[in-house]
Amino acid sequence: MDPELIKDCVHCGFCLPTCPTYVLWGEEMDSPRGRIQLMDQHVHGTPVTDEMAGHLDACLGCMACVTACPSGVRYDRLIEQTRAVVEEEHTRTPEERALRAMVFALFPYRRRLRAMRLPMALSKRLQPLLERANPTLGAMAELAPPTARPVRLPPVVRARRRRRATVGLLTGCVQGEFFPQVNAATARVLALEGCDVVIPPRQGCCGALSLHSGREAEAKKFAMRTIATFERAGVDTVVVNAAGCGSSMKDYAEVLKDEPGWSGRADALAVRDLAEFLVELGPVAERHPLPVSVAYHDACHLAHAQGVRSQPRELLGGIPGLDLREIAESAICCGSAGTYNLFQPGAARELGDRKAERVLATGADLLVSANPGCTMQIAAATRRAGKGEIRVAHTAEVLDAALRGLSPQTLGWVTEDAG
Numbered sequence: 001m002d003p004e005l006i007k008d009c010v011h012c013g014f015c016l017p018t019c020p021t022y023v024l025w026g027e028e029m030d031s032p033r034g035r036i037q038l039m040d041q042h043v044h045g046t047p048v049t050d051e052m053a054g055h056l057d058a059c060l061g062c063m064a065c066v067t068a069c070p071s072g073v074r075y076d077r078l079i080e081q082t083r084a085v086v087e088e089e090h091t092r093t094p095e096e097r098a099l100r101a102m103v104f105a106l107f108p109y110r111r112r113l114r115a116m117r118l119p120m121a122l123s124k125r126l127q128p129l130l131e132r133a134n135p136t137l138g139a140m141a142e143l144a145p146p147t148a149r150p151v152r153l154p155p156v157v158r159a160r161r162r163r164r165a166t167v168g169l170l171t172g173c174v175q176g177e178f179f180p181q182v183n184a185a186t187a188r189v190l191a192l193e194g195c196d197v198v199i200p201p202r203q204g205c206c207g208a209l210s211l212h213s214g215r216e217a218e219a220k221k222f223a224m225r226t227i228a229t230f231e232r233a234g235v236d237t238v239v240v241n242a243a244g245c246g247s248s249m250k251d252y253a254e255v256l257k258d259e260p261g262w263s264g265r266a267d268a269l270a271v272r273d274l275a276e277f278l279v280e281l282g283p284v285a286e287r288h289p290l291p292v293s294v295a296y297h298d299a300c301h302l303a304h305a306q307g308v309r310s311q312p313r314e315l316l317g318g319i320p321g322l323d324l325r326e327i328a329e330s331a332i333c334c335g336s337a338g339t340y341n342l343f344q345p346g347a348a349r350e351l352g353d354r355k356a357e358r359v360l361a362t363g364a365d366l367l368v369s370a371n372p373g374c375t376m377q378i379a380a381a382t383r384r385a386g387k388g389e390i391r392v393a394h395t396a397e398v399l400d401a402a403l404r405g406l407s408p409q410t411l412g413w414v415t416e417d418a419g
């Protein structure tokens, strides 16, 4: 933990009302200011106690405090360094270790995830039983989306008009296996807007889950492989449609700062979120009317970590007939936060329920988010709420429907039918 970064905190407390765990529990040690104080204690010699690890593990890494802080405290850097220290110094129970080993042996590997898709979808029926056995297993069963039809993407999708850019597409682990239709829609939108889209077939994990969980060595390995993959692809920009992956890839230079030669290679890799890229490129394809009401959810790793808030709204608001609605408390995390909803299922459930209530209050037909974790989390919470259904989709799918003149009924999956 960098003491210089810790010193930047002037203890003003402006971050407190934006912190989801402080909002839930009102405990100083579950606020950004309190956690920075714990980091300071550790720097001054206090070992990582079970209690300290508990408060730090309870942080979602949502970065709402980074957005709110007037002193520019780099809590994002601090919590990443802190998680690595906790992983190294804190002894977890055998059960915790086994569950972590299972999650990290599964989620960053597409083939393993593919093999688990059907069992995970079927496990919904056993959810109460699994929940009683272990809350993490119960959460996995509850979150599993319906099994999507596999989509095989070609290595290159050519621009459908005069070429304006050559981009690489990160297909992602969870996005690629659970939401392959989102990647297909992303490639079509980019091609219709004049991009050659290169989709390296043997992409690995970008390292986001490892990085956000303090698994430094694993995150570095995944980052190096991803950089090398897109260097070979010879693209101008790598476009990412999953918020968590995009924010990690933009941080590669920091992740690899101690690896000779790699920081420069990371810096040379231009990474853009899909919405950010499309707004910078400017629209040329015709938007057909799409009469649908949309509640847009700000994924924390897009809004707080990447500062991408206006671009998705601009793209959605530019579709004729689309009624864009704001969700109250949009800056507060839905509780997904990478693996948070698996390892901290109680807090994640409370935040999910809070978010579902506000999403359903918009009365929108469709919930749109740009992060697969948020989509699964909010879908599960709206099912639990049992107050009506809402369909869920990605920004790319909405744009794709508008560009191809499809009916809004073709969009998204219904949360009530997910079982």
Ligand code: SF4
Pocket (backbone or CB within 6 Å): 018, 019, 020, 021, 022, 030, 031, 032, 035, 058, 059, 060, 061, 062, 063, 064, 065, 066, 075
């Ligand atoms: S990252 Fe989110 S949960 Fe963690 S301290 Fe900051 S606001 Fe709170």
Ligand code: SF4
Pocket (backbone or CB within 6 Å): 008, 009, 010, 011, 012, 013, 014, 015, 016, 032, 033, 065, 068, 069, 070, 071, 072, 073
């Ligand atoms: S993190 Fe920033 S907003 Fe929060 S107490 Fe410290 S200086 Fe104030």
